[in-house]
Amino acid sequence: MDEKDIRILMAVASEGVRSPDKIHELTDIPKSTVHYRLSQLRENGILKNDLYDLDLEKAGLSLTLISEIYAEFAEGYHESVGEKLAEIEGVNQVYFTMGDTDFIVISHVPNREMVESLVEEYEAIDEIQRTSSKFVISTVKDEPNPINDFEYETLVESITDKSESDT
CATH class of the missing domain: 1.10.10.10 (Winged helix-like DNA-binding domain superfamily/Winged helix DNA-binding domain)
Structure with a gap:
């Protein structure tokens, strides 16, 4: 680039x-x-x-749920548990993380009943030990294009290949 x-x-x-x-x-x-x-x-x-871009609230998916998932450690669990979480209907993003929490799962859902259903499905996965879920009360920032969070000069310095020609 x-x-x-x-x-x-x-x-x-x-x-x-x-x-x-x-x-x-x-x-x-x-x-x-x-x-x-x-x-x-x-x-x-x-x-x-x-x-x-889609306005989730107008589309009827007004509740954002952020769930911390704690799983039983085993070889390759990050892939197998991550895939199981990703297959659950209503799950939008799954992140395997460092630290106390194994996974962060983000869902945009239409109602509280679906929240309960999601948590039940998380906990039905054998390797999952416990979960902690939170509702988003209000969104302070939700930038769908992370490139917007950088100055042009920062990106040029950080990610350009200085040896490439200016085609």
């Missing part, structure tokens, strides 16, 4: 644009270069898809 790639990614993240024409307008990078770079970013797996 180089500075042009970062400018393109920042336009996509901050403006939510998917159109090469709009990216060209925002970045002043030639359209042909934008097309080429977007293709390269997709081929390299940096851009995964062209999904649009």
Whole structure:
């Protein structure tokens, strides 16, 4: 990646644009270069898809549940338990973590009944010793595009390959 790639990614993240024409307008990078770079970013797996942001509350998924999962330690448990958690309907994100908590599971659900159902399904997994779940009362920050949380200069210094040409 180089500075042009970062400018393109920042336009996509901050403006939510998917159109090469709009990216060209925002970045002043030639359209042909934008097309080429977007293709390269997709081929390299940096851009995964062209999904649009969704308002979860308006979609009826207004409760956010954050669950800490404590599992029985065994060889490969992070993969097997993680996969079991990920397969549960309503689970959106599963993170294997360091520290006292083995997994953090995040779900966006429509009602308290589904919260109870999720916790029961977590606890039905044999390797899980206990859980601790919390409702989000209000969201202070929920940035769907983490690239928006960095200054351009920071990204250039941190993730560009200084040896790449400026194609």
